[in-house]
Amino acid sequence: MEEEKAWIQRALAGDQEAFACLVGAYQTAVYNLAYRMLGNATEAEDAAQETFLRAYTRLNTYDSERKFSSWLLAIVSHHCVDRLRQRRWGWLSLDELPPWRWLSSSSRPEEVVIRGEERDEVHQLLNQLPPHYRAAVILHYWYDLSYEEIAEAMETTESAVKSTLYRARHMLAQGTLAHQNRQAVSLAQRAVAEG
Amino acid sequence: MASCQDIGLLMSLVLDQSLDESEARSLEEHLSRCSTCRQEWEAMQRISRFFTDAPLMEPPPGFADRVMQRLARRQARRQGLLAGAALLVTCLSLVALALPETVRWLAMLWQVFTEPSLLSHGAKLVAQLLGLAESLARACWLITTAPFSSFDRPVLLGYSFLVLVLTVLWIRLVVGSRVGYKPVINNV
Numbered sequence: 001m002e003e004e005k006a007w008i009q010r011a012l013a014g015d016q017e018a019f020a021c022l023v024g025a026y027q028t029a030v031y032n033l034a035y036r037m038l039g040n041a042t043e044a045e046d047a048a049q050e051t052f053l054r055a056y057t058r059l060n061t062y063d064s065e066r067k068f069s070s071w072l073l074a075i076v077s078h079h080c081v082d083r084l085r086q087r088r089w090g091w092l093s094l095d096e097l098p099p100w101r102w103l104s105s106s107s108r109p110e111e112v113v114i115r116g117e118e119r120d121e122v123h124q125l126l127n128q129l130p131p132h133y134r135a136a137v138i139l140h141y142w143y144d145l146s147y148e149e150i151a152e153a154m155e156t157t158e159s160a161v162k163s164t165l166y167r168a169r170h171m172l173a174q175g176t177l178a179h180q181n182r183q184a185v186s187l188a189q190r191a192v193a194e195g
Numbered sequence: 196m197a198s199c200q201d202i203g204l205l206m207s208l209v210l211d212q213s214l215d216e217s218e219a220r221s222l223e224e225h226l227s228r229c230s231t232c233r234q235e236w237e238a239m240q241r242i243s244r245f246f247t248d249a250p251l252m253e254p255p256p257g258f259a260d261r262v263m264q265r266l267a268r269r270q271a272r273r274q275g276l277l278a279g280a281a282l283l284v285t286c287l288s289l290v291a292l293a294l295p296e297t298v299r300w301l302a303m304l305w306q307v308f309t310e311p312s313l314l315s316h317g318a319k320l321v322a323q324l325l326g327l328a329e330s331l332a333r334a335c336w337l338i339t340t341a342p343f344s345s346f347d348r349p350v351l352l353g354y355s356f357l358v359l360v361l362t363v364l365w366i367r368l369v370v371g372s373r374v375g376y377k378p379v380i381n382n383v
Contacts, residue, residue: 016263023259031254045255052262053269122249125242140211141246147213166207173238 004068012059019059022068023052029069029143030076036138037080037131039123047083051076066152073143074153077135084131128175133168136161197221199232206236210243323365334358 004025010018030051035044054075055062062071126134132154139150147158154161197205205222208214214222226233337351 016266019266020259020263023262027254027259027262028251031258032252035252041255044252045258045261048254048258049262049265053266056266122246125245137246141243142249142251147211162204162208162213165211166204169207169210169239169242170203170235172242173235176238176242177234 005064008059008062008064008068011056019056022055026069026072030072032142033073033076033138034080036122036126036142037077037134038083039127043083047080048076051079054079067149070145070149070153073139073145074155077139077153081131081135084134125172129168129171133164133171136164137168140165197225199225199229202226202229202232203235206232206239210239323368327362327365330358330361 004022007018007021007025011022027048031044031048034047034051035041038044038047051072055072058075062068126137129137135154136150139145139153145153147161150161151158156164202222202225205214205218209219209222226236334355337354
């Protein structure tokens with residue numbers, strides 16, 4: 001922590017090497033959030049780079065009472081939410097693209113990861129959520145942030161975070177169940193057709 | 196009795212380990228008799244496990260270097276823009292300072308060059324210079340040849356007197372007219 005504060009102080013004085021240390025320390029956190037939000041490696045790298053440039057420019061607005069990581073994650077999530085809102089088809093409705101096959105009870109997440117399919121499927125799942133739901137889910141699951149920390153990063157209240165997480169989970173669960181029902185109907189129709 | 200929507204919120208809270216004992220009992224009770232909520236609860240748990248097990252994505256190699264290169268480029272561009280802006284402001288301020296004087300001089304020059312008397316005087320001046328050159332050439336020729344000819348000696352004296360008179364007249368004419376030339380210039 002002391003080292004981090006020293007880097008921040010030196011970066012504030014214009015020392016780019018100190019800022020490079022901060023980039024090295026937080027590059028995975030920033031890139032992962034951008035990647036999970038945007039679902040595209042090229043766009044994620046661009047968004048993550050832009051985040052660090054904005055952080056450097058706005059470093060004088062950083063409140064040292066806050067966690068630096070929360071401040072940085074707030075910049076990434078806002079930037080990615082803005083990018084997603086600029087996309088015409090940034091997220092699709094639940095019925096348009098059902099990625100639920102891997103969520104059948106026989107398919108464990110670790111097995112999916114081993115099959116090398118995890119990246120797209122996590123993205124397809126997150127892609128069903130509106131941008132700010134997506135940000136809350138990612139900050140909760142990948143960064144293990146408390147409601148308070150997520151609220152701080154998203155500039156909202158703790159109760160709004162609880163509500164957002166519930167709505168996101170509800171949307172995803174309903175999507176899963178709808179997909180399973182469609183599969184069951186399809187299987188039944190096939191069985192009837194085959195006699 | 197809690198509604199299915201209230202129970203949905205409790206399911207979400209229990210996944211975050213933010214549920215107290217009485218709420219947990221209420222959830223358990225509801226799930227034991229509501230198959231719809233039970234299905235949703237199982238789906239929520241599967242999704243939650245899937246996200247929990249998904250790893251952090253590492254940035255591609257060289258990411259930090261690319262960030263710093265982009266930062267350096269942006270800083271250089273910003274400094275270039277600042278320097279350009281400073282130069283522009285400096286030039287504009289100098290122009291603003293010099294503008295009244297420049298306008299006055301330009302107006303004066305414009306009036307000088309558009310004054311018709313300048314052209315006519317110039318043409319006269321050139322003609323007179325050519326005439327003078329011709330007279331001087333003739334004089335030089337007479338001076339160099341006259342000493343060798345007794346016939347030309349009175350002619351030389353006469354011609355020298357004539358050249359002297361003409362020269363005086365030309366000087367009076369030219370110098371007098373130049374001194375007398377005053378273009379009309381309005382004060383700006």
